[in-house]
Amino acid sequence: MTHPPGPGGASRPATAAFCGACGQPGAGMQYCTRCGASLLLGPAPTQFPVPPVQHPAQYPPPAPFQAPARPPGGRGGSALPWIVGVLSLAVIALAATGIWLRTGGDDGNPSGQGATSEPTQPASPGSTDEPVDDPLDLGRGLVNQDCTGEFVVMLASSGDPSAYASTLAPALEAAPDAAYLVTDESCGSFNQSVDGNRIYAAYEGPFDSRAAACAARSASTFRGAYVRELDASVTERDVCGCETSAGEPVLSRHDPAGEVARQYAVTDVQVLLKRAGTKGSGVLNGTFDKALHQLVRRFQKENGLEADGVVGTDTWTALRAYC
Structure with a gap:
């Protein structure tokens, strides 16, 4: 069965009214518009078949955007600053530990091992091993x-500001272990x-006993040492002659000078003549001059001794009563 000739006199092949595959109406069509099956009832003309219509694939709609969940704890902020802070503290601690080890720890020993503590020796009063107060610049x-x-053994003293240094310096040079003091800041x-x-004085000591x-x-x-x-209750100098009852030198005006x-x-x-209250006593210069000779004679007369002005054993014994 054929259709009437079309334009140009060509005849068209007969077609089915309905698609035999899917039932889609297709009168006058060579192929089904739904499934693409041939609707020709006779031999198909030599031509390429019409490709089936491809409908776009259907995809489910995208899910709505959701913000990422906040980390647990805190107020929802990022944990990164907290982590950075902890790491920074750890780095600082390690650096400090390294410095401590390099300097040898508490004892300053570079190796940190084998350190020994040396006992400190007390410095003598005149020692210059450590910084000391030296207002008179005497060294x-x-x-x-x-x-x-x-x-203490007093070597020299001065109450004259212009003579402080010149008076004390020779005494300090004669005694390497000596120091000096100012009396108004010392014992009364x-x-x-x-x-x-003010009075400055050079001295040796202190000593435990007289x-x-x-x-x-x-x-x-x-x-001049004494x-x-x-x-504070003892305001006079001590008399070393009171320490022994034997070996005192015999003293007189005619003794050679210069023996210390x-x-x-x-x-x-x-000193003992002064304590005895001998009239005219009080000069303490260590010189056996004419004045002292007369004082000794006066003391000897008052104590029933031979008044020869010579300090011998009997006179020492009488003087020692005033120690």
Whole structure:
């Protein structure tokens, strides 16, 4: 079965009214518009079949956007700053530990091992191993002494500001272990001032006993040294001649001058004459001059001794009653 000729006289093949595959109406059509099956009832003309209509694929709609969940804890902020802070503290701690190890820890030992602690030795009063107070610029320390009951050997003193250094310097040079003090900041046994001026004094010690101090005085080569007790109730110098009852030198006006040990003994006699209340006594210069000769004779007369002005055993015994 054929259709009437079309334009140009060509005849068209007969077609089915309905698609035999899917039932889609297709009158006058060579192929089904739904499934693309042929609707021709006879041999198909030589041509390419019409491709079936492809409908776009159907995809489910995209899911709505959701914000990422906040990390647990805190107020919902990022945990990154907290992590950075912890790491920073760890780095600082490690750096500090490294510095501590390099410097040897607490004891400053570079290796950190084998460190030993050396005992510190107390410095002598005149030691310059450590920074000391030296207001007179004498190269020795100013070391004041409290009332401790100990004894010191006084070498020299001055209440004249213009003569402080010149008076104390020779004494300090003669005694390498000596120091100096200012009396108004030390024990009250010292004179505190002279004409309103402070008194500076060079000394050796302190010593635990009078005997030890007297031994140090005897070994001293500086003239005028004497022993003083650090006791506020004792305002006079100590007399080393009171420490022994034997071996006192015999003293007289005719003795040779210049012997330091003899000068110390003469000073002891002067102190004891003063304590005895001998009229005219009081000068303590360590010199056996005419004035001292007369004082000794006066004392001897008052105590029933031969008044020869010579300090021998009997006179020493009488003087020692005033120790």
